Amino acid sequence: MNEAIVAHGLVREFKGGIRAVDGVDLEVRTGEVYGFLGPNGAGKSTTVRMLATLLRPTGGTARVAGFDVAHEAHAVRRAIGVALQDAAIDPFMTGRELLRLQGVLHGLSRADCRATAERLLERVGLTEAADRRVGTYSGGMRRRLDLALALVHEPVVLFLDEPTTGLDPTSRLALWEEVRRLNAEAGTTVFLTTQYLEEADQLAGRVGIIDGGRIVAEGTPQRLKAEVGDPALVITPADPERRDAAQEVLQRFGPEVEARPPGTAAARLPGGAARVAEAVRALDEAGIPTASLDLHQPTLDDVFVEKTGRRLEGHGGGESPAAGRGRRGRRR
Amino acid sequence: MSLALRQTWALARRAIAGTFQVPQSWFPALFFPLLLMAIFTASFDRGIAFIPGFPKVHGYLDFGISGTVLQGVLIGGVTSGAFFAGDIERGFFDRLVTSPVSRIVLLTNRLAAGVLLAACQATLFVLIGVAFGVRIEGGVPGFLTLVGLAALLAIPIGGLGILLALRTGSTEAVQGAFPLFFAFMFFSSAFFPRETMSGWFRTVADVNPISHLVEGMRAQVIEGFRPGAAAISLAVIAGFAVCTVGGSALALRRRLGAV
Amino acid sequence: MAGGTLARTAAVSGMLAWRAIILVRRMPSVFIPSLVMPLFILVATSGAFHGVGALPIGTGSYLAFTIPFATVMGAGFAGVNAGTTLARDIEGGFLDRLVSSPAPRLSLVAGPFTAAGMRSLFTTTVVLIAGTIGGVTPPGLIGTVIVYVMAAGFGVATSLWSMGVALRARTVQAAPLMQLVVFIAIFTSVAYAPRELQHGWLRTVADWNPVTRILEASRATELGGAGWGEVWPGLGAIALLLAVLGVWALTGLRRLGRD
Numbered sequence: 001m002n003e004a005i006v007a008h009g010l011v012r013e014f015k016g017g018i019r020a021v022d023g024v025d026l027e028v029r030t031g032e033v034y035g036f037l038g039p040n041g042a043g044k045s046t047t048v049r050m051l052a053t054l055l056r057p058t059g060g061t062a063r064v065a066g067f068d069v070a071h072e073a074h075a076v077r078r079a080i081g082v083a084l085q086d087a088a089i090d091p092f093m094t095g096r097e098l099l100r101l102q103g104v105l106h107g108l109s110r111a112d113c114r115a116t117a118e119r120l121l122e123r124v125g126l127t128e129a130a131d132r133r134v135g136t137y138s139g140g141m142r143r144r145l146d147l148a149l150a151l152v153h154e155p156v157v158l159f160l161d162e163p164t165t166g167l168d169p170t171s172r173l174a175l176w177e178e179v180r181r182l183n184a185e186a187g188t189t190v191f192l193t194t195q196y197l198e199e200a201d202q203l204a205g206r207v208g209i210i211d212g213g214r215i216v217a218e219g220t221p222q223r224l225k226a227e228v229g230d231p232a233l234v235i236t237p238a239d240p241e242r243r244d245a246a247q248e249v250l251q252r253f254g255p256e257v258e259a260r261p262p263g264t265a266a267a268r269l270p271g272g273a274a275r276v277a278e279a280v281r282a283l284d285e286a287g288i289p290t291a292s293l294d295l296h297q298p299t300l301d302d303v304f305v306e307k308t309g310r311r312l313e314g315h316g317g318g319e320s321p322a323a324g325r326g327r328r329g330r331r332r
Numbered sequence: 333m334s335l336a337l338r339q340t341w342a343l344a345r346r347a348i349a350g351t352f353q354v355p356q357s358w359f360p361a362l363f364f365p366l367l368l369m370a371i372f373t374a375s376f377d378r379g380i381a382f383i384p385g386f387p388k389v390h391g392y393l394d395f396g397i398s399g400t401v402l403q404g405v406l407i408g409g410v411t412s413g414a415f416f417a418g419d420i421e422r423g424f425f426d427r428l429v430t431s432p433v434s435r436i437v438l439l440t441n442r443l444a445a446g447v448l449l450a451a452c453q454a455t456l457f458v459l460i461g462v463a464f465g466v467r468i469e470g471g472v473p474g475f476l477t478l479v480g481l482a483a484l485l486a487i488p489i490g491g492l493g494i495l496l497a498l499r500t501g502s503t504e505a506v507q508g509a510f511p512l513f514f515a516f517m518f519f520s521s522a523f524f525p526r527e528t529m530s531g532w533f534r535t536v537a538d539v540n541p542i543s544h545l546v547e548g549m550r551a552q553v554i555e556g557f558r559p560g561a562a563a564i565s566l567a568v569i570a571g572f573a574v575c576t577v578g579g580s581a582l583a584l585r586r587r588l589g590a591v
Numbered sequence: 592m593a594g595g596t597l598a599r600t601a602a603v604s605g606m607l608a609w610r611a612i613i614l615v616r617r618m619p620s621v622f623i624p625s626l627v628m629p630l631f632i633l634v635a636t637s638g639a640f641h642g643v644g645a646l647p648i649g650t651g652s653y654l655a656f657t658i659p660f661a662t663v664m665g666a667g668f669a670g671v672n673a674g675t676t677l678a679r680d681i682e683g684g685f686l687d688r689l690v691s692s693p694a695p696r697l698s699l700v701a702g703p704f705t706a707a708g709m710r711s712l713f714t715t716t717v718v719l720i721a722g723t724i725g726g727v728t729p730p731g732l733i734g735t736v737i738v739y740v741m742a743a744g745f746g747v748a749t750s751l752w753s754m755g756v757a758l759r760a761r762t763v764q765a766a767p768l769m770q771l772v773v774f775i776a777i778f779t780s781v782a783y784a785p786r787e788l789q790h791g792w793l794r795t796v797a798d799w800n801p802v803t804r805i806l807e808a809s810r811a812t813e814l815g816g817a818g819w820g821e822v823w824p825g826l827g828a829i830a831l832l833l834a835v836l837g838v839w840a841l842t843g844l845r846r847l848g849r850d
Contacts, residue, residue, distance in 0.1 A: 368778075
């Protein structure tokens with residue numbers, strides 16, 4: 001079995017004819033970390049819920065770990081671990097109790113439950129907090145516990161739905177590290193949804209961008225970025241009056257970049273970093289001193305803009321890592 | 333003064349409209365008292381004539397209708413208090429406080445709305461009772477006394493709701509106090525005469541002011557127009573009102589002082 | 592394979608029942624009412640309507656008459672709580688965890704069902720002890736067992752009802768609906784008076800209400816009365832409720848993930 005997840009024309013239509021997911025094709029190889037990137041309401045969670053057998057597809061097919069999600073749901077559930085958005089954890093139970101419960105849900109023996117719980121608590125650094133109620137945990141602790149819960153039965157495929165939404169930077173880094181380790185050591189396939197470009201860039205071997213229920217781009221982060229184009233050289237002339245002259249000089253090296261900060265000149269450099277020195281020399285020769293210089297590599301954000309015409313982060317204020325929490329009542 | 337009255341009236345109208353817009357706020361106050369009245373009547377009507385100590389009545393409904401009216405006002409007071417707590421939670425209260433509305437109006441509008449709603453509710457309950465055979469021995473004066481007492485009772489009950497709302501600022505906390513109201517009613521002669529009770533329960537009912545309140549209302553129905561009995565009820569209401577309305581005025585000052 | 596599935600269902604159900612019990616224990620807002628309400632009903636009802644004991648309601652006092660009512664009420668609370676917990680789990684996403692695991696689906700209902708039964712044993716014990724303190728002679732071993740069976744049967748039946756509602760409504764806001772139906776079912780049976788004393792609509796409703804048979808079976812032993820003639824209909828009523836409400840809950844369970 002080489003493909004951990006295969007989906008063909010996956011569709012989910014809700015009452016009232018809204019198509020949250022509108023014909024998604026996916027192929028995720030075993031051992032891969034796949035990043036599923038998109039803004040709120042793009043269809044990320046609905047896709048994950050279908051792949052994790054929580055929601056029946058209304059069209060198309062999907063196989064996870066070799067089993068059909070609609071007809072062999074039980075076998076799929078044995079093979080997958082799921083950590084869903086908002087860390088659905090009972091605040092009145094302790095971390096250890098929840099791990100034992102999860103073990104029983106997966107049919108582990110009593111002794112195995114206990115041993116697994118200890119091992120996982122140790123692994124995610126919650127041993128000390130194990131007998132406290134989850135209600136007293138911080139956001140990062142909850143996500144780590146959530147991850148541990150998803151690992152109780154050593155799943156082949158792990159689904160992480162927005163694992164770091166609402167976490168502080170330190171907790172995010174810790175969780176990323178844990179996901180990387182899991183993938184490297186156990187070879188677990190990870191299907192990760194996120195609305196953070198950085199997260200997809202950091203973790204995923206391949207990225208799919210979903211918008212309006214459809215996948216609009218897919219590939220390795222490097223390839224997607226390369227598709228957008230060459231890196232842009234952005235300079236700020238020391239004398240603001242000379243901006244236009246500077247722009248003229250830069251355009252000898254490549255096409256103008258229209259979206260640039262005010263007071264700067266910018267052009268794409270087809271040769272990349274190797275040609276920066278040349279461009280700077282040309283500016284020198286033209287007698288234009290520069291106050292600052294920046295070689296801007298394309299980011300996944302640029303990819304997103306290119307594919308959807310919108311920016312993913314920083315619009316409306318609700319999408320930044322710090323403010324992404326508090327989206328309850330999403331389920332129907 | 334007339335400005336305060338106009339403001340009170342404008343806000344009271346909002347409170348009344350708010351009550352009708354949300355079924356959860358009027359449905360329990362109508363449904364539960366009427367359901368219990370129907371069940372108690374069908375359960376006890378046949379037997380009461382044979383229970384020693386039970387006053388002579390045409391049917392249980394004549395006896396129980398006053399308790400039903402009382403219960404309706406109680407539930408209405410809780411929902412009104414919960415609504416007020418909701419105003420605090422949603423920030424409407426703060427908006428009022430920062431407007432030039434006089435402080436006293438913050439309380440009086442709720443109380444006025446409560447009085448009006450209680451009068452309508454009591455009238456409705458008694459008319460339903462009459463339709464099912466209640467005979468009001470007190471005639472029209474008795475009927476008016478009963479409804480008037482129920483309307484006035486809305487002042488202390490509403491004050492209690494406001495007091496709880498101001499102190500907790502939480503809808504849930506006010507609603508959570510509901511069983512307590514209910515308990516107070518059961519440990520009184522609201523549904524059955526004190527003469528048929530015994531032991532410590534009888535003692536509790538004897539000292540429970542609700543017993544004396546409801547008996548004054550009941551006298552108008554089963555005995556005749558009794559101004560003396562009504563005066564006792566009125567005294568209970570007045571004493572109760574001093575405590576709860578005074579308490580809520582203090583709580584209001586505390587809340588405003590704290591901001 | 593079938594045996595293995597059964598064992599797995601039992602193991603997971605046991606775990607979920609354990610979870611339900613510790614949740615109740617750790618949430619004072621659930622635990623205290625579930626303990627206090629049946630006691631309150633016992634004391635308030637038997638105290639307020641003490642006089643009804645003078646009527647032919649059996650051989651015991653009105654307190655003895657009220658014990659089955661209070662045990663059934665307590666069990667009903669426990670059953671409704673199973674539904675509200677499930678609704679909360681659906682809203683909070685905890686159920687997703689259960690559904691995305693290979694645990695047998697049946698255990699999602701069987702766990703809380705078991706917990707409701709166990710909790711009703713607890714509340715029944717509390718009521719029986721209170722009744723004994725109040726001077727009621729315990730009904731002997733078989734009689735006691737029957738009181739427990741009737742309460743637990745009603746508790747698990749209401750848990751099926753309210754879980755069926757939760758699986759369809761998928762919101763905690765459906766809790767009042769779960770409660771309302773259970774309350775009405777109990778109140779319109781023989782909660783306050785035996786059928787011989789009831790008249791009119793209530794008598795008709797009580798004749799058809801399965802809760803009537805449950806209370807009568809429990810009462811027959813509690814009052815030291817005849818026994819088996821009342822017990823069989825009670826067991827039959829529980830079997831009927833479990834069959835109908837079991838279908839209601841299981842069809843609700845099958846809808847998970849469909850829409």
